[in-house]
Amino acid sequence: MSSPVIQTEGLSLFYGDFQALRNVNFTVMEKRITAIIGPSGCGKSTLLRVFNRMNDLVEGVQVSGKVLLDGQDIYAPETDLLALRKKVGMVFQRPNPFPISVYENILFGLRIHHLADKRRGELDRIVEESLKSVLLWDDLKDRLANIATNLSLERQQKLCVARLLVMRPEVLLMDEPCSALDPMATARVEELMQELKKNYTIVIVTHNMQQAARVSDDTGYMYLGELVEFGPTQKIFTTPRDKRTEEYITGRAG
Amino acid sequence: MPVRYKLKEFLFETIIRASGLASIIAVGLIFFFLLKEGTLLFQTQTLGDFLLGKKWYPISEPPGFGILPLILGSLLVTLGAAIISIPLGIACAVYIAEVAPPRIKEILKSGVELLAAIPSVVLGFIGIVTVVPWIKSTFDVPTGLTAFAGSFILAFMAMPTVVSIAEDALHSVPKIYKEGAYALGATQWQTIYRVVLPAAASGIVAAVMLGIGRVVGETMAVMMVTGNSASMPKGIFYPVRTLTATVAAEMGETVQGSDHYFSLFAIGIVLFVITFAVNMTADVFIHRRRK
Numbered sequence: 001m002s003s004p005v006i007q008t009e010g011l012s013l014f015y016g017d018f019q020a021l022r023n024v025n026f027t028v029m030e031k032r033i034t035a036i037i038g039p040s041g042c043g044k045s046t047l048l049r050v051f052n053r054m055n056d057l058v059e060g061v062q063v064s065g066k067v068l069l070d071g072q073d074i075y076a077p078e079t080d081l082l083a084l085r086k087k088v089g090m091v092f093q094r095p096n097p098f099p100i101s102v103y104e105n106i107l108f109g110l111r112i113h114h115l116a117d118k119r120r121g122e123l124d125r126i127v128e129e130s131l132k133s134v135l136l137w138d139d140l141k142d143r144l145a146n147i148a149t150n151l152s153l154e155r156q157q158k159l160c161v162a163r164l165l166v167m168r169p170e171v172l173l174m175d176e177p178c179s180a181l182d183p184m185a186t187a188r189v190e191e192l193m194q195e196l197k198k199n200y201t202i203v204i205v206t207h208n209m210q211q212a213a214r215v216s217d218d219t220g221y222m223y224l225g226e227l228v229e230f231g232p233t234q235k236i237f238t239t240p241r242d243k244r245t246e247e248y249i250t251g252r253a254g
Numbered sequence: 255m256p257v258r259y260k261l262k263e264f265l266f267e268t269i270i271r272a273s274g275l276a277s278i279i280a281v282g283l284i285f286f287f288l289l290k291e292g293t294l295l296f297q298t299q300t301l302g303d304f305l306l307g308k309k310w311y312p313i314s315e316p317p318g319f320g321i322l323p324l325i326l327g328s329l330l331v332t333l334g335a336a337i338i339s340i341p342l343g344i345a346c347a348v349y350i351a352e353v354a355p356p357r358i359k360e361i362l363k364s365g366v367e368l369l370a371a372i373p374s375v376v377l378g379f380i381g382i383v384t385v386v387p388w389i390k391s392t393f394d395v396p397t398g399l400t401a402f403a404g405s406f407i408l409a410f411m412a413m414p415t416v417v418s419i420a421e422d423a424l425h426s427v428p429k430i431y432k433e434g435a436y437a438l439g440a441t442q443w444q445t446i447y448r449v450v451l452p453a454a455a456s457g458i459v460a461a462v463m464l465g466i467g468r469v470v471g472e473t474m475a476v477m478m479v480t481g482n483s484a485s486m487p488k489g490i491f492y493p494v495r496t497l498t499a500t501v502a503a504e505m506g507e508t509v510q511g512s513d514h515y516f517s518l519f520a521i522g523i524v525l526f527v528i529t530f531a532v533n534m535t536a537d538v539f540i541h542r543r544r545k
Contacts, residue, residue, distance in 0.1 A: 054433070054436065057436060081439075085437055094430050099453050112440045
């Protein structure tokens with residue numbers, strides 16, 4: 001059986017005076033897909049951004065409680081923030097490849113972490129491998145020099161995943177990764193997620209309950225900053241314990 | 255539609271169209287006048303002698319109408335100003351757009367705007383009393399009235415243009431690019447120079463070109479501090495004279511209809527062509543950015 005990769009203990013988060021997370025105890029198991037669902041403003045994206053400390057960029061943010069990644073508290077003062085973000089990659093709601101070539105987008109992570117001073121052939125191999133693992137190689141192998149922002153949104157989003165994979169992360173955070181995509185593209189990205197699950201631990205935030213039901217192994221339902229219920233997806237969607245979860249799942253609330 | 259309305263519509267349309275065309279007509283007339291007067295010089299001089307002649311002796315006998323020293327003077331002063339103002343301006347824009355806390359950002363932005371509001375003659379006399387003596391003593395040259403003094407003063411005139419347009423370009427870089435870079439573990443500096451600057455590149459080039467356009471056309475301050483020596487420039491620490499300063503200094507003393515008079519118009523054409531080319535380049539980059 002797999003072991004926990006991320007664990008939060010009594011996690012609370014404030015934006016100034018506003019409490020966005022209330023005493024959250026959340027567990028992400030290794031090489032599984034964990035979904036966080038809930039209505040807009042419930043704190044699901046905030047929770048996701050705790051795991052790679054993207055919340056640090058917001059002014060006046062305060063975090064209390066523990067967030068453990070492989071048993072280490074990532075909010076401890078000695079944490080190497082840049083190494084953390086290398087280990088915990090993130091895919092955003094709007095695909096955000098950089099306005100440079102496909103090739104350089106993929107190598108961006110290696111370059112900023114000074115891991116790219118290798119021979120050209122080696123870099124070519126890395127690019128090919130990462131594009132293959134997101135099922136883009138056949139589409140893009142002749143267009144590596146093209147500016148990435150001119151690709152279709154689906155390809156852009158997959159490229160954003162490929163850009164993470166070259167850094168060999170442990171965890172992939174996905175913040176509503178399909179909300180800018182059409183249903184067909186969404187299906188293909190979900191397929192990709194199943195593929196990635198073999199090697200990576202994935203946490204996905206989604207406002208789309210069917211998506212959570214389709215792709216995830218575990219699901220947490222959040223409401224007003226609280227983790228109301230957490231468990232195997234099957235169980236959350238068929239026999240929720242909490243009334244609030246049930247109302248949301250059945251479409252009566254949220 | 256009643257006739258009354260039709261007439262009104264027609265009237266407004268005509269007025270607006272006329273206002274719109276007025277600026278183009280003005281430019282056209284100015285250019286035509288410049289061309290008409292300037293080309294009369296070439297009844298007695300050849301274009302080659304004019305552009306490449308090394309002697310500017312417009313009132314000697316025989317006169318010399320070679321503007322190469324003036325072109326080189328302008329070039330030298332502009333180049334110097336660009337070397338100072340481009341890195342400084344871009345760095346300032348990066349600081350304002352990416353690094354400065356909100357309060358300092360506001361102060362700096364109004365400061366830069368204030369710099370643009372200083373009349374060039376004021377910058378000129380500040381240059382005469384501070385920069386010029388400083389250059390004379392620091393670099394141990396016979397006079398501080400040099401190309402370098404001009405570059406120095408003009409750099410500060412170009413700064414507001416460079417800073418405000420470059421800052422605008424940096425500011426309009428989508429936030430999602432920056433988030434993406436940070437999420438990959440980039441530092442702030444890596445994010446700026448690997449993502450934000452390349453994304454804003456065409457806007458920054460436009461900022462630089464418009465700044466240079468400002469410098470090439472500037473007259474008053476540069477006339478006051480560069481020493482007004484219309485000979486071939488020997489270096490950055492020697493007096494020079496620019497195209498603009500020549501026209502400003504000599505126009506009042508020339509006889510209308512003389513070759514000297516026509517030559518000043520011809521200089522005007524040269525200046526027009528240079529600034530037009532610079533601004534066109536800037537325009538190309540601005541439009542590329544919008545695409």
